[in-house]
Amino acid sequence: xxxFWDALTLNAGYNAALVTxxxxxxxxxxxxxxxxxxLRKRALVSDAVAHATLPGVGLAFLIMVALGGxxxxxxxxxxxxxxxxxxxLLTVEWMARRTRLGEDTAIGAVLSVFFGIGVVLLTVIxxxxxxxxxxxxxxxxxxxxxxxxxDAVVIAxxxxxxxxxxxxLRRPMTLVAFDPGYAAASGVDVRRIDLxxxxxxxxxxxxxxxxxxxxxxxxxxxxxxxxARFWTEQSDRVIWYAGALGGIAGYLGAVLxxxxxxxxxxxxxxxVSAALFTLSLLFAPARGVLAAVLRHRQFQRRVHRxxxxxxxxxxxxxxxxxxxxxxxxxxxVRGDGVATDAGRAQAAKIARDERRWDIAxxxxxxxxxxxxxxxxxxxxQVFTPDEIxxxxxxxxxxxxxxxx
Amino acid sequence: xxxxxxxxxxVPILIGVFASIACALPGNFxxxxxxxxxxxxxxxxxxxxxxxxxxxxxxxxTAPMMLGAAGAAIVAVILIEAIKRLGGIEPGAAMGVxxxxxxxAGVLLLxxxxxxxxxxDVEHALMGNxxxxxxxxxxxxxxxxxxVALSSVPDELWRIAVVAGLISALTLAFWRWxxxxxxxxxxxxALGIPTQAVGFALVVVAAVAAVAAFDAVGSIIVIAMFICPxxxxxxxxxxxxxxxxxxxxxATISAIGGYVLAGYGPLWLGGQNAVSAAGMIAAVSxxxxxxxxxxxxxxxxxxxxxxx
Numbered sequence: 126x127x128x129f130w131d132a133l134t135l136n137a138g139y140n141a142a143l144v145t146x147x148x149x150x151x152x153x154x155x156x157x158x159x160x161x162x163x164l165r166k167r168a169l170v171s172d173a174v175a176h177a178t179l180p181g182v183g184l185a186f187l188i189m190v191a192l193g194g195x196x197x198x199x200x201x202x203x204x205x206x207x208x209x210x211x212x213x214l215l216t217v218e219w220m221a222r223r224t225r226l227g228e229d230t231a232i233g234a235v236l237s238v239f240f241g242i243g244v245v246l247l248t249v250i251x252x253x254x255x256x257x258x259x260x261x262x263x264x265x266x267x268x269x270x271x272x273x274x275x276d277a278v279v280i281a282x283x284x285x286x287x288x289x290x291x292x293x294l295r296r297p298m299t300l301v302a303f304d305p306g307y308a309a310a311s312g313v314d315v316r317r318i319d320l321x322x323x324x325x326x327x328x329x330x331x332x333x334x335x336x337x338x339x340x341x342x343x344x345x346x347x348x349x350x351x352x353a354r355f356w357t358e359q360s361d362r363v364i365w366y367a368g369a370l371g372g373i374a375g376y377l378g379a380v381l382x383x384x385x386x387x388x389x390x391x392x393x394x395x396x397v398s399a400a401l402f403t404l405s406l407l408f409a410p411a412r413g414v415l416a417a418v419l420r421h422r423q424f425q426r427r428v429h430r431x432x433x434x435x436x437x438x439x440x441x442x443x444x445x446x447x448x449x450x451x452x453x454x455x456x457x458v459r460g461d462g463v464a465t466d467a468g469r470a471q472a473a474k475i476a477r478d479e480r481r482w483d484i485a486x487x488x489x490x491x492x493x494x495x496x497x498x499x500x501x502x503x504x505x506q507v508f509t510p511d512e513i514x515x516x517x518x519x520x521x522x523x524x525x526x527x528x529x
Numbered sequence: 530x531x532x533x534x535x536x537x538x539x540v541p542i543l544i545g546v547f548a549s550i551a552c553a554l555p556g557n558f559x560x561x562x563x564x565x566x567x568x569x570x571x572x573x574x575x576x577x578x579x580x581x582x583x584x585x586x587x588x589x590x591t592a593p594m595m596l597g598a599a600g601a602a603i604v605a606v607i608l609i610e611a612i613k614r615l616g617g618i619e620p621g622a623a624m625g626v627x628x629x630x631x632x633x634a635g636v637l638l639l640x641x642x643x644x645x646x647x648x649x650d651v652e653h654a655l656m657g658n659x660x661x662x663x664x665x666x667x668x669x670x671x672x673x674x675x676x677v678a679l680s681s682v683p684d685e686l687w688r689i690a691v692v693a694g695l696i697s698a699l700t701l702a703f704w705r706w707x708x709x710x711x712x713x714x715x716x717x718x719a720l721g722i723p724t725q726a727v728g729f730a731l732v733v734v735a736a737v738a739a740v741a742a743f744d745a746v747g748s749i750i751v752i753a754m755f756i757c758p759x760x761x762x763x764x765x766x767x768x769x770x771x772x773x774x775x776x777x778x779x780a781t782i783s784a785i786g787g788y789v790l791a792g793y794g795p796l797w798l799g800g801q802n803a804v805s806a807a808g809m810i811a812a813v814s815x816x817x818x819x820x821x822x823x824x825x826x827x828x829x830x831x832x833x834x835x836x837x
Binding site: 163166167168169171172220223224225226227229230232233234236237238239240241242243244245247248249251252265266340341343344347348350351354355387388389391392393395396399402406412414417 | 560563564565566568569573612615616617618619621622623624625626629630632633634636637640641655656749750752753755756757760763764791795801802803804805807808809810811812814815818822825827828829830
């Protein structure tokens with residue numbers, strides 16, 4: 126527990142603090158830029174981009190070694206990974222546009238083939254000589270052990286640039302995400318905006334290689350926006366909520382991973398993110414599962430209460446258990462199922478409103494107003510008192526009925 | 530190309546071919562149904578399934594690991610469907626949420642448990658270990674008829690061969706159902722074909738193929754073979770039967786070509802060590818697909834004007 130508090134307050138050592146801040150910034154950047162991918166329904170393109178970084182890492186290493194360099198220079202490796210990620214991205218675009226294959230097929234093909242080539246390059250590097258491979262495998266799952274200050278600076282600058290670019294481009298990107306046809310008609314170059322969106326994703330992916338690795342970076346791009354979507358209906362807010370959720374997941378994940386052994390940073394960040402997602406899925410207002418269940422229960426209650434009261438009005442016996450229980454709880458019927466005074470009054474009102482609706486449907490043949498009749502909406506919410514008075518006049522007063 | 534070939538290369542090549550065929554067959558339908566990425570998702574969740582199976586049984590044995598992986602695949606499919614329905618989330622994102630989370634859980638479990646003395650790690654899961662599946666007792670082509678030598682053929686070969694045979698038989702048996710429910714679900718339902726069950730069964734078969742192939746060749750080949758050969762075949766023809774046969778051909782070519790290039794390619798170029806066979810097989814299948822994209826006779830959408 127002490128270790129956790131130390132890590133949470135950035136007191137668990139220089140490297141841990143560095144990793145934590147880096148992960149939080151990366152999470153924020155990934156959340157904001159991933160939002161547009163999600164809104165554009167292209168979340169998994171990021172998977173292809175992420176896997177396509179691997180051959181770039183291998184190639185950059187080989188080239189740097191061939192030039193007599195170290196081969197482990199992070200900037201060089203990231204530049205290489207950006208190159209092949211971009212190539213992979215263009216390939217996905219090209220395949221989806223120019224051939225009959227769907228985007229999903231293009232994504233899967235690029236992802237597996239680029240990754241395969243990357244693995245081949247890794248084995249080439251391994252065979253070059255022992256000890257020089259420098260743990261390029263770390264890029265698969267990320268590795269925060271021994272992160273340098275320069276690495277953190279790279280992440281911070283890259284993340285900040287990605288967030289800034291997201292901020293600047295948020296209008297056209299939102300437009301393209303919601304209605305590409307309209308965007309094109311109003312003079313936005315949809316293809317260019319799409320590529321810019323992907324460029325952002327690629328930047329975040331490359332920057333995140335060091336911390337979460339190329340297999341799990343997808344999670345940081347997808348999960349926070351999906352989570353944020355549960356909390357708001359406004360696209361502007363989704364962006365910043367997603368950023369915040371991503372940042373929290375990054376921070377907490379890094380803290381947890383620093384506070385105990387054998388807790389790898391990347392997977393922990395993803396799992397924290399997934400936990401936030403699950404909580405939102407269950408408990409978010411309006412869009413959450415719990416809210417939906419409650420809404421359904423409430424609807425059920427209204428239908429049962431109304432049917433019960435109508436039955437009382439028509440002097441029909443009620444046998445449905447749930448309805449009886451509801452009416453009894455509201456004080457509309459006694460324990461033996463006989464209506465109380467309040468129940469009779471309520472039933473008379475419901476029956477009268479039902480009759481008013483009948484008249485209303487005859488008067489207003491257009492569906493505009495009467496289309497809102499669902500048997501549950503009180504008539505006072507749809508029509509003015511004057512109109513209701515008019516309905517009552519049409520219904521007329523009580524009439525003499527013959528004894529049967 | 531004599532004794533040494535039989536001893537070191539024959540079995541891996543056969544395993545590669547069978548694995549490729551087992552994945553390419555269901556892959557045809559996944560690609561046509563625009564569910565290609567289910568293969569991607571399945572091959573990611575195989576890892577947690579295997580880890581859990583190992584933690585429960587404590588041994589690296591085939592049966593529990595296959596069960597664990599297949600169970601994980603089914604759990605993943607159900608989770609994806611649940612997230613899609615409960616949260617009203619588009620399928621791609623639901624898939625992304627599910628498989629990354631399960632994969633992360635798998636990695637975490639692996640790190641937390643003491644697996645240092647057994648051969649179970651993430652890289653192995655991704656890249657497979659095709660090169661190590663050699664036939665030790667083989668002394669030449671004659672060993673193919675020698676029962677003693679045959680008994681030392683790695684089990685993986687028989688396993689993947691059985692799975693490939695099983696999947697072929699299932700594809701044949703349910704050919705009409707698969708075909709109709711893939712191209713026209715509405716018509717299929719009118720005929721009384723249980724389209725939902727067919728769809729689910731297809732995913733389960735894909736999972737079985739992925740798990741069996743994964744054991745021997747790792748998950749990259751699995752994803753590549755689900756998608757690349759069927760996609761390439763799709764660009765060559767408009768007939769389903771032809772497409773499936775072509776995809777099997779492409780899969781076989783990729784497996785053999787990839788293995789040979791990985792094993793002997795570096796030697797031809799003056800290198801000394803072989804490179805990853807799994808990676809190379811994926812790369813060759815990508816090369817085949819690239820050729821099909823550039824020159825396939827049916828590469829554009831029907832009715833679309835050929836663009837420059």
